[in-house]
Amino acid sequence: MSAQFDGLLQWLCENGGYLHPNVQVAADEDNGVHWRATANIQPDTTLSVVPHSLALSYLNALVDDAHPALKSAKKKLCVENIGFFYLMTQYLAREKSFWKPYLDTLPQPDTGFTTPLWFDDPDDTAWLDGTDVYHSSLGRRKVYERYWHEGVALLSQAGIDTEPYTWDLFRWAITIFTSRSFSSRAIAPQDSKYWAAYKTNSDGRRQAFLLDMSHSPAEDLDFPVLFPMQDVPNHHHNAHVDWVFDPGRFSINASDNVEAGGQIWNNYGAKGNDELLLGYGFCIADNPNDSVMLTLKPPSAALQRDLRAYHPGYFREDTGDWNGEKATFKIHQLPEPSDGQWVGMWSLLPEPLLELMLYILRFERDVPFKFIEHPLQFFLHGDGKRYLPHIARMIVQSLMPKLQKLQNASFPAEPSSARQRYAAIYRDSQLSILQSITVALRAFTRSFRYVTPQASSYIPGKAERKCVFAFLEEAITNFYLEFEDDFQELILGLEASTNSIELDVMIAAGWEEDLWVLLLCAMLIVHEKDKESLTGSVVRSFASEYGVPRFSPTSDENGAPTILGVDHEEERNDLMQVVEKARERRANKKSFWHDGRWSERFIAQWGGRILRCESTMMMVKVEEDADEEARLVVYLQPEEAPHLQPILHPI
Numbered sequence: 001m002s003a004q005f006d007g008l009l010q011w012l013c014e015n016g017g018y019l020h021p022n023v024q025v026a027a028d029e030d031n032g033v034h035w036r037a038t039a040n041i042q043p044d045t046t047l048s049v050v051p052h053s054l055a056l057s058y059l060n061a062l063v064d065d066a067h068p069a070l071k072s073a074k075k076k077l078c079v080e081n082i083g084f085f086y087l088m089t090q091y092l093a094r095e096k097s098f099w100k101p102y103l104d105t106l107p108q109p110d111t112g113f114t115t116p117l118w119f120d121d122p123d124d125t126a127w128l129d130g131t132d133v134y135h136s137s138l139g140r141r142k143v144y145e146r147y148w149h150e151g152v153a154l155l156s157q158a159g160i161d162t163e164p165y166t167w168d169l170f171r172w173a174i175t176i177f178t179s180r181s182f183s184s185r186a187i188a189p190q191d192s193k194y195w196a197a198y199k200t201n202s203d204g205r206r207q208a209f210l211l212d213m214s215h216s217p218a219e220d221l222d223f224p225v226l227f228p229m230q231d232v233p234n235h236h237h238n239a240h241v242d243w244v245f246d247p248g249r250f251s252i253n254a255s256d257n258v259e260a261g262g263q264i265w266n267n268y269g270a271k272g273n274d275e276l277l278l279g280y281g282f283c284i285a286d287n288p289n290d291s292v293m294l295t296l297k298p299p300s301a302a303l304q305r306d307l308r309a310y311h312p313g314y315f316r317e318d319t320g321d322w323n324g325e326k327a328t329f330k331i332h333q334l335p336e337p338s339d340g341q342w343v344g345m346w347s348l349l350p351e352p353l354l355e356l357m358l359y360i361l362r363f364e365r366d367v368p369f370k371f372i373e374h375p376l377q378f379f380l381h382g383d384g385k386r387y388l389p390h391i392a393r394m395i396v397q398s399l400m401p402k403l404q405k406l407q408n409a410s411f412p413a414e415p416s417s418a419r420q421r422y423a424a425i426y427r428d429s430q431l432s433i434l435q436s437i438t439v440a441l442r443a444f445t446r447s448f449r450y451v452t453p454q455a456s457s458y459i460p461g462k463a464e465r466k467c468v469f470a471f472l473e474e475a476i477t478n479f480y481l482e483f484e485d486d487f488q489e490l491i492l493g494l495e496a497s498t499n500s501i502e503l504d505v506m507i508a509a510g511w512e513e514d515l516w517v518l519l520l521c522a523m524l525i526v527h528e529k530d531k532e533s534l535t536g537s538v539v540r541s542f543a544s545e546y547g548v549p550r551f552s553p554t555s556d557e558n559g560a561p562t563i564l565g566v567d568h569e570e571e572r573n574d575l576m577q578v579v580e581k582a583r584e585r586r587a588n589k590k591s592f593w594h595d596g597r598w599s600e601r602f603i604a605q606w607g608g609r610i611l612r613c614e615s616t617m618m619m620v621k622v623e624e625d626a627d628e629e630a631r632l633v634v635y636l637q638p639e640e641a642p643h644l645q646p647i648l649h650p651i
């Protein structure tokens with residue numbers, strides 16, 4: 001191999017390129033071909049320079065008279081595919097190719113490549129079972145197969161023998177491009193109009209042809225470019241190197257000192273293991289740039305209408321439809337939850353994702369759309385605090401299917417090849433990131449459970465107002481502590497329908513959700529008797545979010561007062577029968593059961609709506625010594641939650 005690299009270096013220098021004398025092309029089993037420093041290299045040293053005339057991309061095909069079929073293929077093949085086929089033509093005729101010294105040094109088609117495009121063996125694919133990369137690789141393979149058929153058909157129509165253009169050679173060309181190319185930014189002209197494409201003229205010299213690309217669509221100007229020699233160094237996520245794009249040449253400069261004998265790394269960018277595996281065929285354990293993908297489902301059509309004005313980027317330019325790719329977010333590993341770390345944790349999540357989830361939540365609550373300019377600030381230091389536990393839950397719920405798929409996948413105990421080893425690193429890191437996110441966000445949500453020093457089943461009293469997820473017994477206990485008479489009315493009135501005054505019996509009989517709805521309505525009716533109460537504060541907080549129910553002086557056609565300010569129709573309306581029965585049982589007209597505000601609409605639009613929007617299932621201990629059980633909890637946020645400082649050490 002070293003003879004080939006000597007040839008490459010000589011060719012590079014003869015054509016105006018440069019490699020620093022302290023940089024050596026080396027090869028060993030662990031690192032493959034790479035750069036090594038033969039002597040100390042100082043920061044700001046130019047390591048290599050490659051003129052644009054040596055680059056290989058689809059632009060060369062556009063000026064190459066030796067391949068007229070590809071030269072005129074632009075209307076039939078996409079630019080990426082022209083590049084793949086052009087590389088194949090050069091490889092097949094490498095003895096005559098201008099790039100022969102380069103082609104001789106590339107990994108050959110029979111190399112065992114490790115990108116998923118080469119996972120032909122079911123034992124290899126088993127390692128990708130349940131992962132995003134598995135689906136992405138299937139999608140890519142489909143596209144590449146289509147490319148291959150299209151290219152072969154084009155050559156065949158031009159009378160070219162297509163037998164040598166095998167699927168394996170095509171996969172090789174794809175892999176060379178995905179694992180070694182640079183972006184076309186490296187050769188983009190400053191005026192972005194005339195791009196230089198090079199070919200060898202009749203006296204053997206490289207000659208530039210200027211191509212007017214001013215009418216080309218943007219996607220034709222974004223293509224991969226191979227730069228001989230610049231593609232030798234391996235990737236390290238901590239390496240500091242400068243890619244310098246001067247007119248007519250591309251240089252790599254060292255920013256760090258490299259000691260004699262050390263490997264000289266390139267930095268391919270902040271890439272996660274999914275991207276590394278798909279494009280390059282390797283992964284890095286503990287990769288700090290690793291992430292899991294979360295793709296938001298398209299919001300409802302009505303919300304899309306509101307969003308379009310503020311975020312046109314989430315919609316396709318051509319069709320105006322929702323663009324799921326743009327609503328795909330990378331979520332990184334979250335730190336172990338620890339005291340006071342919550343602000344930091346939220347800052348690590350993608351702000352645009354939090355913002356979209358906020359709009360979705362508000363839409364589900366029938367709260368009018370409002371554009372939030374600084375979402376993170378709104379969440380951490382503004383009125384948006386109330387949404388965070390719900391957003392935490394939405395993120396966990398969105399990621400849960402991914403986690404379950406990874407956990408349920410079956411694959412052999414130990415990887416037995418390089419492909420399997422890299423796939424194992426990828427799937428392990430996906431699992432670990434997903435687990436870190438669910439653990440941190442669940443801990444955040446659960447930290448809104450409150451434990452009084454004295455009794456674990458009370459929600460905080462006046463002196464200790466906190467946001468809290470309460471289960472029914474806690475909320476009713478608080479009602480009892482603050483409005484004892486009304487508590488009696490509540491229980492005795494309910495008995496008329498539930499045939500019990502025991503909460504646990506009522507819950508066991510299936511009344512839990514209904515009791516919550518009626519309790520929330522009762523809280524609204526009685527809260528003004530004690531404005532300082534926690535109940536009062538919670539009701540005012542709900543009212544600020546969902547609108548204050550204002551009751552009109554007129555009645556609807558059934559004689560019930562109509563509620564102004566809310567127009568959402570809820571299904572739940574049979575609870576008025578419970579109220580009627582309670583009225584019969586509790587004859588005292590001062591009882592809140594006889595309040596004129598009770599109506600089907602009121603029950604639905606206040607208690608029903610709050611329960612729908614503010615409740616979730618959570619593992620809680622109903623009694624101190626009991627095991628945890630899944631219970632319905634409702635987020636009761638007092639009007640002035642002193643701060644978003646959830647309490648650690650939940651019950």
Ligand SMILES: C[S@@+](CC[C@H](N)C(=O)[O-])C[C@H]1O[C@@H](n2cnc3c(N)ncnc32)[C@H](O)[C@@H]1O
Nearest residue numbers: 031032033179180231232233234235280281282
């Ligand atoms: C631009 S080439 C670098 C030269 C390559 N080592 C070779 O032998 O030809 C990129 C390829 O090098 C390998 N590579 C680069 N960085 C790596 C790393 N940190 N760990 C493992 N493989 C790496 C992968 O096979 C990748 O597709």
